[in-house]
Amino acid sequence: MTQLNETKLNELVGRVLGDLGGAVSVPLVRIGDALGLYKTLKEIGPAKADELADAAGCARRYVREWLSAQAASGYVHYEHGRFSLTPEQSFVFAEPDSPVHLIGGFDTAAAMVENQPKVESAFKTGRGVAWGDQAGCLFCAVSRLFRPGYVNALVKDWLPALDGVVATLKAGASVADVGCGHGLSTILMAQAFPASRFIGYDFHPASIAAATAHARSYGLTNLNFEVGRAQDFGGRDFDLITCFDCLHDMGDPKAAAVHIRKSLKEGGTWMIVEPMAGDTLEENINPVGRLYYSASTMICVPTSLAQEMGLALGAQAGENRLTEVIRSGGFSRVRRAAQTPLNMVLEAT
Structure with missing residues (x-):
């Protein structure tokens, strides 16, 4: 023994x-x-x-x-x-507006426990659990979890870290927020840059309905929301396309990268916000990695596997793997523009 x-x-x-x-x-x-x-x-x-x-x-x-x-x-x-x-x-x-307001994390944890039977079954079959089939109001919980970071960093730090983007937004730009969920990120940008026009796309109809209701409650007229997938959403000639904490959830993020590149104007920018992660497991054995690997097991990987291709990058894909996916879309330049303890912001042109 x-x-x-x-x-x-x-x-x-x-x-x-x-x-x-x-x-x-x-x-x-x-x-x-x-x-x-x-x-x-x-x-x-x-x-x-x-x-x-x-x-x-x-x-x-x-x-x-x-x-x-x-x-x-x-x-x-x-x-x-x-x-x-x-x-x-x-x-x-x-x-609620504190950068470390963490109630949304507790809501997300509760949804993960409720979703256990579906994910447990998927462990045996290898199939996914679709975003729309997740238990409880996972969409509400995730939106609330990400809200503090977006409210405190998006307009103040992340957009200014991109080359020339704020000046374009102030002058009047066309912006697509792909994978917008309940639309918080889209609404924050629309409030900050009234001369620009924003459209939020998400493949989940219930989230688009919620985003539309939120926008209406703010009385904003420079944005709208539509159901659309990352690899074939409508619209062209965008100055800026954004993806907030969603690229790793996509079934075919490489196809999304190709479509996003085609949908940008010449000289346009793609901003990708993803969970903070190193490129190896050893780098991610820490409290942040623990949180994200757990959420990835219960939410991100099942969501991706439920879609076509099912690449399942996972929430801790790391900058090198994400850069490889982004470059596969035809982007020649990818750099880390900003970061927080929980997020990295990549700029692709």
């Missing part, structure tokens, strides 16, 4: 216990968000448990237990019988 190393065993058990604590926190965090407990605590704290319950219109006994779990997780602060949110905790749980 192999001799156990007690120190290594205890370290592993400690890590697993920490992971289980995080896993069982998923429904609690979502309850706190849905019932406005974080928001209310930010407004009235420091507060006793019963004070928060009354202010939020919730049952006292449930809120006392919820707060105890949150304090044990380090998600809320507890001192002298009162609970509050530190500025850092508020940034993560109670401020």
Whole structure:
């Protein structure tokens, strides 16, 4: 029998216990968000448990237990019988426009658990699980997960990092946002550059319906949304085409690259935002890689395998592999224009 190393065993058990604590926190965090407990605590704290319950219109006994779990997780602060949110905790749980607002991650984790039976079956068959067949409102969760990065970086950092693109947008450009999902990225660009015209394409009709409703609520007139696939969407002579966190999900990203190249004006730019990743597994054995590999197993790879070709790049494809795919479309120049801890921004011309 192999001799156990007690120190290594205890370290592993400690890590697993920490992971289980995080896993069982998923429904609690979502309850706190849905019932406005974080928001209310930010407004009235420091507060006793019963004070928060009354202010939020919730049952006292449930809120006392919820707060105890949150304090044990380090998600809320507890001192002298009162609970509050530190500025850092508020940034993560109670401020939707914060760059590290992570509630969407908990929503995504819940959808992944709900989707387990479908993906588990796909492990045996090798088939995919189509984006439209994923469990729950995965589309809503993913949109919310990506929102903080887009709100804080897209207009301020990512577009300015591209050669000459902001000046073109200010003057009035034609832009296609391919794989736009619920349209957040498209809407942010349309708000920032009213002289330009934007169109969002996505192959998922329900997402296009949601994007159209969102745009209408903002009263924007310089954008519209259409159902369309990356490899054959309509429209030509775009100054800028964007793909946000979707190239690796496509069944045939090489065909998409070819079509995008043909759809750009001469001298046009393709901006590709993808998950941050190194080019080897060794480079990605870290907290970010762990998050993305897990999501990729449950969402990205099944989505790609459900489409034609099913190349299944995965969320941790890495810059070299992505560059190879992009160049296959006829692009001669690809560079990393910007990055965050969670994303890399590639520019192709």
